[in-house]
Amino acid sequence: MNDNSFYQVYFNCKLETKEEVHNFISNIVCQNNSSIKEEIVNQLIRREEAGSTLIAEHVMLPHIESDHVKKSQIIFIRLAKPIVTWDYQIEDICLLIVLLLKRNESEEIKKKISLFTRTLADEEYLNRLLNSKERYNFEQEIITI
Amino acid sequence: MNIVGIAACTVGIAHTYIAQEKLENAAKKAGHEIAIETQGTIGTENELTAEQIADAHVVILAIDVKISNRERFEGKRIIEVPTEVAVKSPNKLIEKVEKIFEQSNQEREGK
Numbered sequence: 732m733n734d735n736s737f738y739q740v741y742f743n744c745k746l747e748t749k750e751e752v753h754n755f756i757s758n759i760v761c762q763n764n765s766s767i768k769e770e771i772v773n774q775l776i777r778r779e780e781a782g783s784t785l786i787a788e789h790v791m792l793p794h795i796e797s798d799h800v801k802k803s804q805i806i807f808i809r810l811a812k813p814i815v816t817w818d819y820q821i822e823d824i825c826l827l828i829v830l831l832l833k834r835n836e837s838e839e840i841k842k843k844i845s846l847f848t849r850t851l852a853d854e855e856y857l858n859r860l861l862n863s864k865e866r867y868n869f870e871q872e873i874i875t876i
Numbered sequence: 877m878n879i880v881g882i883a884a885c886t887v888g889i890a891h892t893y894i895a896q897e898k899l900e901n902a903a904k905k906a907g908h909e910i911a912i913e914t915q916g917t918i919g920t921e922n923e924l925t926a927e928q929i930a931d932a933h934v935v936i937l938a939i940d941v942k943i944s945n946r947e948r949f950e951g952k953r954i955i956e957v958p959t960e961v962a963v964k965s966p967n968k969l970i971e972k973v974e975k976i977f978e979q980s981n982q983e984r985e986g987k
Contacts (some may be wrong), residue, residue: 782885782959787964849893852898
């Protein structure tokens with residue numbers, strides 16, 4: 732995978748709960764301001780309340796559009812160990828693909844992200860990501876647009 | 877069967893486009909014609925034509941939000957589901973659409 736900051740990979744991430752994942756994402760958006768971090772976490776929670784972001788077995792797609800996102804990004808979080816209980820309905824999460832969309836993002840970037848999300852409809856692709864045990868292989872599998 | 881539909885989710889960047897892909901793939905696999913319009917953060921893409929709507933036997937609305945121009949489907953057989961249904965179980969959804977279509981045809985023939 733090219734060194735392209737639009738795509739970020741966190742491999743073998745030691746996150747054990749939904750809350751830890753949300754905090755991790757909020758830290759990516761903003762490291763210093765606790766009220767912004769809280770807002771990001773609340774946005775992620777509200778999105779999940781509106782409808783599950785589980786897109787395939789073991790794979791979740793948390794996503795938000797926010798004024799606090801300075802640069803739109805696609806972030807892959809491959810967990811070191813599955814999160815056995817995400818909530819009362821969802822279990823055994825191994826991979827999170829996070830979409831961070833900057834408010835009033837350009838048409839070009841939005842189109843790029845929408846083309847990327849279409850690729851996630853392919854379950855074989857997701858399975859290849861899930862089955863990649865090494866960081867290098869995982870990054871090689873990622874389809875960049 | 878001719879199917880048209882709309883996919884639209886809350887943020888308009890994720891489920892909208894996965895739902896479109898999955899519905900199109902599932903319907904084509906089952907031997908149907910399908911066209912799905914997306915109403916996402918980019919705006920409307922793959923906009924349905926009046927002809928496509930007129931020829932459609934069923935309309936699938938995979939939506940989490942209010943959509944634009946819903947009145948185009950007035951008088952059509954509409955199946956409305958949240959986007960997550962189209963994302964998680966597209967094949968089952970198409971099977972359900974087939975059953976509804978068959979049932980309503982039988983009812984019509986029985987009249």
